[in-house]
Amino acid sequence: MPFAIAHKxxxxxxxxxxxxxxxxxxxxxxxxxGRYLPEYRAIRSRHSFMEMVQTPKIACEITTQPIETPPQPIRRFQFDAAILFSDILVLPDALGLGLTFEEKLGPVFKYPLKTPLDLHRIEQDTLPPCLDYIPETIELIKNKLDVPLIGFAGAPFTVASYMIEGGTSKNLLKTKKWVVNNPQAFKKLMEILSDLTIQYLQMQINAGVNAVQLFDTWAGALSSSQMKELSLPYIEKIIRAIEPSVPVIFFSKACSSFAELIKGVNPQGISFDINADLRRMREDMPHLAIQGNFDPDILLGSQEAIRKEARRIVDSMQGDPGFIFNLGHGIHPETPIAAVQTLIEEVRR
Structure with a gap:
């Protein structure tokens, strides 16, 4: 069972x-x-990305940054939640695909799934024991935080696409060939991943996370009919399997396009991309929490531009009891710390 909430x-x-x-x-x-912080870059200069993720003490330090000057990011910026330092691809890495992170390339799998015959390599009923560093990391973090901790996982379609493509892809052509030419094999892969993702999230919940977020980053590569057939049934299966006391947030770069479909699988919240009109989304989904959706590109602009866009979003959702301010995607590594401070100050007004 998840830990009782001990924070104020x-x-x-x-x-x-x-x-x-x-x-x-x-x-x-x-x-x-992440990488916009000098403390993170200092740690990264001494360790590989996977070493940071798989070493509980280091992952805890990155999540909480427990140093004296300056204070940890949670306190520096007065964030209302922390998110586990990890990656959506640690699950396929644990299944033997050999994950590395290469400069200017990002994640690369040494042993991707090249044909449906490769499914036998990853087909298993239980989580690999090599993921035991995850609960150990969470337990360390929980002893340091005074705000809720968010766990997360990649949604099956996005994770499957990385496993087939061998890394990041602009067009997911290899994945789409599987979908078209080997639909049953692709669905089998999705079943394997959804079952293991349930176990993976439950592991995080048992260790003490207070909420979880599902990242289906590349769902925008799917058509509406493909989304209904190849992504959402597995997301719904995962959400239904998570115990009701732990909220599930769904995120995709395509949330604004598929909002009507996504709300049908009943996450507790949806984290929207930059294209969404949050006030209109609230009208369409009064019973779900709404998270988002400041454009992280604007954090590379002037203080005036940052404040203007923050005010626009806040004004549109002011007084909404189910609104969480966030970005439409992650912070860019080039983002100045002062820009993040300006954003937070404006939201806090």
Whole structure:
């Protein structure tokens, strides 16, 4: 069972229940403890990415940044939640695909799934024991945080696409060939991943995370009919399997396009991309928490531009008991710390 909430700041969790009437908009940012921070870059200069993820003490340090000067990001910026430092691809890595992160290329699998015959390599009923570093990391983090901790996983379609493509792809052509030419094999892969993802998220919940977020980053490569057939049934299966006391947030770069379909699988919240009109989304889905959707590109602009866009979003959702301020995607590594501070100050007004 998840740990009892021992922290005082519960605005984030209240918003996920549509019960935040404190007058304070809860705020956290995707990749908030990432490469834009000098503390992160200092750690990264000494360790590979996978070493950081798989070493609980280091992953805890990155998540919480427990240093004296400056204070940790959660306190520096007064975020209302932290998110586990990890990656959506640690699950396929544990299945033997050999994940590395290469400069200017990003994630690369040494042993991708080249044909449906490769499915036998990953087909198993239980999580590989090599993922035991995840609960150990969460337990360390929970001892340091005074805000809720968010766990996460990649949604089956997005994870499958990385496994087939061998890394990041602009067009997912290899994945689409599987979908068209080997539909049963692709669905089998999705079943394997959805079952293991349920176990993976439950592992995080048992270790103490207070909410989880599902990232279906590349769902925008699907048509509406493909989304209904190849992504959403597996997302719904995962959401239904998670115990009701732990909220599930769904994120995709295509959330604004597929909002009507996504709300049908009943996540507790949807994190929207930059294309969504949040006020209109609230009208269409009064019973779901709404998270988003500041454009992270604007954080590379002037303070005036940052404040203007933050005010626009806040004004559109002011007083909404189920609104969580976030980005439409993750922070860019080039983002100045002062830009993040300006954004937060404006939201806090």
């Amino acid at each position: 700041n519960t605005h984030f969790l209240s918003a996920l229940r549509l019960e935040n009437r404190s007058g304070k908009i809860p705020l956290w940012l995707m990749r908030q403890a």
